[in-house]
Amino acid sequence: MEKEQKKENSKKGKKDNIEKTSVKSMKTVIEKKQEDNIQVNNDIFSQNNDLKSRIYVGYYTRFLINCLLFVFAFFLFIICFVSGIKFKVNYNLNYSIKPGIDYQVYLKDNDYYKEKSLKEDMQYITDLIDYIDVNFNYNTNTNENSNYEFKYNIKADIVVTDRNDNNKVLYTDSEIIKDETILKEDNKDKVSLSENLKLDYAKYSRLVSSFKSKYVLSASSNLIVTMHVDTIIKNSNVDDDIVNSEDLKLTIPLSEQTINILKDYNKEGRTGTVSKYSYIKIENIYFAIASLLFAILVLISIINLLRFINKSSRPNSLYNKKLHKIMKEYDRIIVSLSKLPDLSQYKIIEVESFEELLDAKENLDKPILHIEIHKNQKSYFIIISNKEAYRYVLKEVDLQNEKKN
Numbered sequence: 001m002e003k004e005q006k007k008e009n010s011k012k013g014k015k016d017n018i019e020k021t022s023v024k025s026m027k028t029v030i031e032k033k034q035e036d037n038i039q040v041n042n043d044i045f046s047q048n049n050d051l052k053s054r055i056y057v058g059y060y061t062r063f064l065i066n067c068l069l070f071v072f073a074f075f076l077f078i079i080c081f082v083s084g085i086k087f088k089v090n091y092n093l094n095y096s097i098k099p100g101i102d103y104q105v106y107l108k109d110n111d112y113y114k115e116k117s118l119k120e121d122m123q124y125i126t127d128l129i130d131y132i133d134v135n136f137n138y139n140t141n142t143n144e145n146s147n148y149e150f151k152y153n154i155k156a157d158i159v160v161t162d163r164n165d166n167n168k169v170l171y172t173d174s175e176i177i178k179d180e181t182i183l184k185e186d187n188k189d190k191v192s193l194s195e196n197l198k199l200d201y202a203k204y205s206r207l208v209s210s211f212k213s214k215y216v217l218s219a220s221s222n223l224i225v226t227m228h229v230d231t232i233i234k235n236s237n238v239d240d241d242i243v244n245s246e247d248l249k250l251t252i253p254l255s256e257q258t259i260n261i262l263k264d265y266n267k268e269g270r271t272g273t274v275s276k277y278s279y280i281k282i283e284n285i286y287f288a289i290a291s292l293l294f295a296i297l298v299l300i301s302i303i304n305l306l307r308f309i310n311k312s313s314r315p316n317s318l319y320n321k322k323l324h325k326i327m328k329e330y331d332r333i334i335v336s337l338s339k340l341p342d343l344s345q346y347k348i349i350e351v352e353s354f355e356e357l358l359d360a361k362e363n364l365d366k367p368i369l370h371i372e373i374h375k376n377q378k379s380y381f382i383i384i385s386n387k388e389a390y391r392y393v394l395k396e397v398d399l400q401n402e403k404k405n
Helices: 001-035 059-084 200-213 285-311 318-329 354-363 396-404
Strands: 085-107 123-125 129-162 166-198 217-233 240-254 257-258 263-266 270-282 334-336 347-353 370-372 378-385 389-393
Touching: 001 263, 059 240, 085 217, 085 240, 085 285, 129 200, 129 240, 166 200, 200 217, 200 378, 217 389, 240 257, 240 270, 257 378, 318 378, 318 389, 318 396, 354 370, 354 378, 354 389
Parallel strands: 334 370, 347 389
Antiparallel strands: 085 129, 085 270, 123 257, 129 166, 129 217, 217 240, 240 263, 370 378, 378 389
16 A cells, blocks of 8 residues: 555656646746747836836727817817918908098188188189188098008199180199108008198289289189099908099189189099908917817827727728637637736736647646737737736737738
């Protein structure tokens, strides 16, 4: 009995030694392959000694993160676009130009008129005229703020013509009352020009009377006071500028006993509309640039999201075919996990193929743990033993590279 017991113990010891030797040999082979072919690299944990583990981000979390990035970028793009860029359709700029002349005739002291001045559209005795007070008015407006530019001047022309034919000019003389003036007004909806003159009627009348008496002429003579205005109205919302030229004339007869003053200008004025059917205008350059950057970010996030979905939704891919085959053939020895185990305390040994992991499983007599890291893209198969973890990584990209080679 004792001999038989010794024989059994000897057989058992030999068997344990063979198993230990086999496991040790297996470890040596795997570790040697690792040293010769690949560098041990832990995809889950950082090499930083202070950081022992990292948080695993699952498929649905990654999908949600990609969607949130897209929504966030799109939301910021909309805000910056609306704040920085203005888009309108059927834009109409309405404008109005209204010239005008007002005058009053001021009288010398006399025994007949109690008033110091006479209103418009009357007949006036020339010997009683002291001076004529004239107001030139030029009013412009648009329905939205615009930029205005005016160029104007005022001159007085003395014209002596044949009494029987006004087309026959006997004498002319000109006097610049106001030199050419440029006025600019920006970002306003209305601008008005107003010029006041006090015309010395007697001065001009004496000049003409002297000329006619010297040459004993029977002629007609007039003093024509003209305000010439060139207008340009610009608005960035429309392509065409509003351009207008206007002459405001006041004709005063000279060397006559009585006179009737005539006004000559466009009393109706000018109104109109400049239209633009569609346009894009930059309201704020900084927001516009930001919207462009966020538009690029939106495009990148869409591409990443589509790539992520595309990679994760291919049931007939090489990865899915191989995973299905492994799970079907070795279902009884594989344990599926819902959460990645903490491997920070283990030395991770990368295994090149699932067959080598099967060899390790037979020698270690441990279950194979499985978890899918990236849906339809990447899985881990792990065997944990003592302080070591044997890991086989199944990846779509590796299978594709193998197929190409």
